[in-house]
Amino acid sequence: MPTDGFINAEVKVRFAPSPTGYLHIGGARTALFNYLYARKFNGTFLLRIEDTDIKREKEDSIVRILEDMKWLGLSWDEGPVRQTQRLDIYKKFAEEMLEKGLAFKCYCTPEELETKRQKMKDEKLNPRYDGTCRHLTPEQTAQFEAEGRKPAIRFRVPDRKVTVNDLVRGEVIYDEDFAGDFVILKSDGTPSYNFAVVIDDYQMGVTIVMRGEEHLVNTPRQVLLYEAMGFQVPQFAHISMILSPSREKLSKRHGTVAVDLFKQEGYLPEAMVNYIALLGWSPPEGKELFSLDELIEAFSLDRVAKNPAVYDVEKLKWINSQHIQKMDNEKLLELLIPYLKSAGFVNDETVVSKRETLLKITEALKPRLVLLSDVAREAAIFFDDELHFDEQGKEALGWEATPAVFDAFLEVLDEYESLTADNFMEAIKKIQKKSGAKGKNLYVPLRAGITGQGHGIDMSWIMTILTPEQMKNRLKSAKQMVLA
RNA sequence: GGCCCGUUGGUCUAGCGGCUUAGGACGCCGCCCUCUCACGGCGGAAACCAGGGGUUCGAAUCCCCUACGGGCUACCA
Numbered sequence: 102m103p104t105d106g107f108i109n110a111e112v113k114v115r116f117a118p119s120p121t122g123y124l125h126i127g128g129a130r131t132a133l134f135n136y137l138y139a140r141k142f143n144g145t146f147l148l149r150i151e152d153t154d155i156k157r158e159k160e161d162s163i164v165r166i167l168e169d170m171k172w173l174g175l176s177w178d179e180g181p182v183r184q185t186q187r188l189d190i191y192k193k194f195a196e197e198m199l200e201k202g203l204a205f206k207c208y209c210t211p212e213e214l215e216t217k218r219q220k221m222k223d224e225k226l227n228p229r230y231d232g233t234c235r236h237l238t239p240e241q242t243a244q245f246e247a248e249g250r251k252p253a254i255r256f257r258v259p260d261r262k263v264t265v266n267d268l269v270r271g272e273v274i275y276d277e278d279f280a281g282d283f284v285i286l287k288s289d290g291t292p293s294y295n296f297a298v299v300i301d302d303y304q305m306g307v308t309i310v311m312r313g314e315e316h317l318v319n320t321p322r323q324v325l326l327y328e329a330m331g332f333q334v335p336q337f338a339h340i341s342m343i344l345s346p347s348r349e350k351l352s353k354r355h356g357t358v359a360v361d362l363f364k365q366e367g368y369l370p371e372a373m374v375n376y377i378a379l380l381g382w383s384p385p386e387g388k389e390l391f392s393l394d395e396l397i398e399a400f401s402l403d404r405v406a407k408n409p410a411v412y413d414v415e416k417l418k419w420i421n422s423q424h425i426q427k428m429d430n431e432k433l434l435e436l437l438i439p440y441l442k443s444a445g446f447v448n449d450e451t452v453v454s455k456r457e458t459l460l461k462i463t464e465a466l467k468p469r470l471v472l473l474s475d476v477a478r479e480a481a482i483f484f485d486d487e488l489h490f491d492e493q494g495k496e497a498l499g500w501e502a503t504p505a506v507f508d509a510f511l512e513v514l515d516e517y518e519s520l521t522a523d524n525f526m527e528a529i530k531k532i533q534k535k536s537g538a539k540g541k542n543l544y545v546p547l548r549a550g551i552t553g554q555g556h557g558i559d560m561s562w563i564m565t566i567l568t569p570e571q572m573k574n575r576l577k578s579a580k581q582m583v584l585a
Numbered sequence: 586g587g588c589c590c591g592u593u594g595g596u597c598u599a600g601c602g603g604c605u606u607a608g609g610a611c612g613c614c615g616c617c618c619u620c621u622c623a624c625g626g627c628g629g630a631a632a633c634c635a636g637g638g639g640u641u642c643g644a645a646u647c648c649c650c651u652a653c654g655g656g657c658u659a660c661c662a
Contacts, residue, residue: 119662134633151662164599211660218659227587228658255659279588287660294662318589318657335644348654376597377612383598387609407600409655413596416611426624468624479623495623544620556621565622 110197112144113308116170116177117298121149121160123359124169126341126412127313130377133516134340135311136175137378137400147305148180151298153188153291173370174393178361179449180511182305184297191292194330195254195285203329204285206252209243209391229281230255254286256326257325261319268309268338268402275321285321295322296302302333311402314409338402341381341409348411361399368441369428372421379420380410390423422471434463438478444477446484458483458566465562481564482552488575490582493555497545498583502538506546507580509535514569514576525561 116132116238118124136203139522141148148170152159179280184191190305198204201319207230209217218228235257237245245252255283264277279363285296292300302310317339322572327334345351351358365374375391385390391399434456441447452459466479482490490498509532520528533539538546544560552563 123662136603153662207660209660214660222586225586229587255660273589275588284660289660291660293660298662314590315656316625316662319662321589339590346596346657350655359610379597381597387599389597389610397653408591408598410598414610416597419611422624466623469622539620541620548621554622558621558623560620 103376103432110141111308112141112142113147113151113306113500114144114311115147115174115180115302115305115307117149117151117301117312118166120166122162123361123474125351125358125359126168126360126373126377126380128166129169129333129360130343130380131174131311131313133173133374133396134400134570135379136177136406137397138311140223140397141400141440143230144468145179146175146177147182147184147307148177149301149305150180151184151294153184153294156352157255159244165361167428169364172364173360173374179305182301184301187297187301189290190304190344191297191300192290192430193284195296195310197291197425198256198285198330199254200243201565202257204254205282206237206242206255207255207282207284208237208242208250208252209233227278230283230578231366231452232282235282239377241312245500251288253284253288254283255282256322259325259329260320263324264325264381265317265319265337265348266321268336269341269405270317270339273320280322280401285326295319299326299330299332302335303327303330307338309338311340314339314341315513318392322499330404338405341407341428343380344409344411346411346413351412358412365505367472368421369424369436372424375424376417376420379416390420390427417473425470425473426467428467430460430467433467436473437463440474441480441484444480444484446477446480461566463561465558465566469558479558480560482554482557482563484569486575488551488553488578489583490549490553491555494506494549494553495547497555498540498547499581500546502536502542503546503549504580506532506535506538506543507550507576507583510547510550511573511576514573517569519569520565522561522565525565528564529560551575 107207114135115464116135118128118132127549136146139141140142144353150159150163152163163181170177182367184580185376193549195204214230217398221228221231223285226470234255245310258280260277262277262281265273265275267273284293298310301307312327320337320339324334345358357363360373364370378391378396378400379389382400384399385401385404442452447455447459462480462483466476467480470476513528513534515523516531529543532547533543536543545555548560548563549555551567552575557563567575
C-alpha cells in the first residue's frame, strides 16, 4: 500500500474533468493535488477527459481546460485520453458482464422510469430502480425487441455491505441497500459515468483515485463493479469542496472562479497554485508561501482537511503580492509589458529602447503591485505628462512654500543632464537651500509639481526615472495652476 | 424522504486525551520606519472549539443525539 513517506514508482493518479465549461478553482485544486502527489512520489499523472455525455458541448471547453492547466504549470504525463474514443471498450466490457450474468438488459423507457420514481417518492419510498427487467424471460425480451425498444444495460447490484477506505476520510460503510441496479451502458451505447471510470481507472493502471467529495457516494457503486469484474480496487481520496463566500457551491455568480479569468485579472499562476493548495491542505510548518516545487516537497495527503473551504479573495491577493515581490525585475517586467502596452504606455519599439528605464520602474513599483494589472494605474505618473491632481496635490499648490520650491526646482534642474541615485540627494539639498523649505513643505510640493499627487512612491525613484526635461515641463504647468 | 460527508475567530487553518490562559496566516485596528503612499517590523481586538448528553482523574480531541451546511439518490459527470 503506497503511503506518504516513501518513493513509489508505481504511483499513478489522474485528473478527469468533464468538459462542461471552464476550469474553476475547485477543479484546479483537484488537479493540483493529483499533480503534487504524482511528482512527489515519482509517479505518473494522467489527464482524462470524461466526455461521454454527448449532449453537452465540449471542444472549446477541452481546449480551455488544457490551457489553464498549462498556465498553472500542472504538466501531465499521459493523455489527454478521451472517453469518447473508447466507446467500444466500454461496450465490450458491458457485454462481458451480460454474459457472466453480472448485468442485464433493461427495456424500461426513461418515461416509465420517471413515473415509477415519482410514485415511489409519493409513497415516501426510496426512489430507485425496482428491478422490473431483472429477470426477463426470453419471450419478454423478444417482445420488447419486436417493439423496437433499445435496452440499457444495468448492473445486477449485489446485496451486501460495502466498505470504502478513503485516504482522507477513513472508513466509510454503506448498507446493503444503498443502491438499486444502476445503468452501466445507456441505450445509445455510451457508458454511464460510474462504469466508464471503473473501466478506465483499471485499464490505465490508476493506483489512487483522488477527486472531489461529490464522488464519495458514487464510490461504493464503483467498488462493487471493480469486484464484480475481478479488478483490483484502487485507493481513494476524496477532497472536500470549495465553497463561495456565501457558503454555496461555487459558481460564476460568486465573482471570479474560472482560472482563465484570474489570469486576465493579473494573478500569477504560482500565486494561484499557492493559494489553492492552502485551501484544504495545511503545511507541516508555519510557512505559507510556496513555489510549485516547494509544494511538491511539502505535500502529503494526511494533511488534507475533511471540511469544505470557503474561498477568500483577500488572501489570494496577499499571496499574489508576495509572489510579485519575490520575482526578479527582468521576469516581472516581461509580465508587466502586456499591461503597459494596453495602457498605451509603451509599444514594441520603446519596450526595447527604454528597457533600462522600464526595469527601474518595475523595481520602484514592485512593492505596490497586488495584481499585475495594477501597473496600469501605478505607472501612469511615468508615462502621462499631463498632471492629474489629487486632493492633497491640489492642496499643496496653495501652500506658502510652494512657489519658491517650484522655482528652485526649475533652477536646479538646469544644472543637471540627468538625476541619478548618486546626485539625487545633492539636488534635493540645493532645492532646499534655494527655497528655504524642508521636510514636508519641501517634498510634497516637489511631488505635486511633477506628479500632481500628494503621495506615492519614493521621490528618489520619481526624480531619477523622469528626465529633467519632463520634470521641467510638468513643473511649468503646475506653476500655471498656482497662478490660476 | 433515504443514505453519506462535514461543523475551531469574518476567512484559510494548527490541534489527532493532559504540553492550550486554544497556536499561525489573511483581513481589521494601533505604533514604528518615512516627505507621503506602499513594503517591512512590532503590538492589539477577534473562537464560550455548532448545541446537548455521555466515556474519562482529565475532551476542541473518543462515543451518542440534535441543529445547521453540503453531497448523492439520473439512461449527468
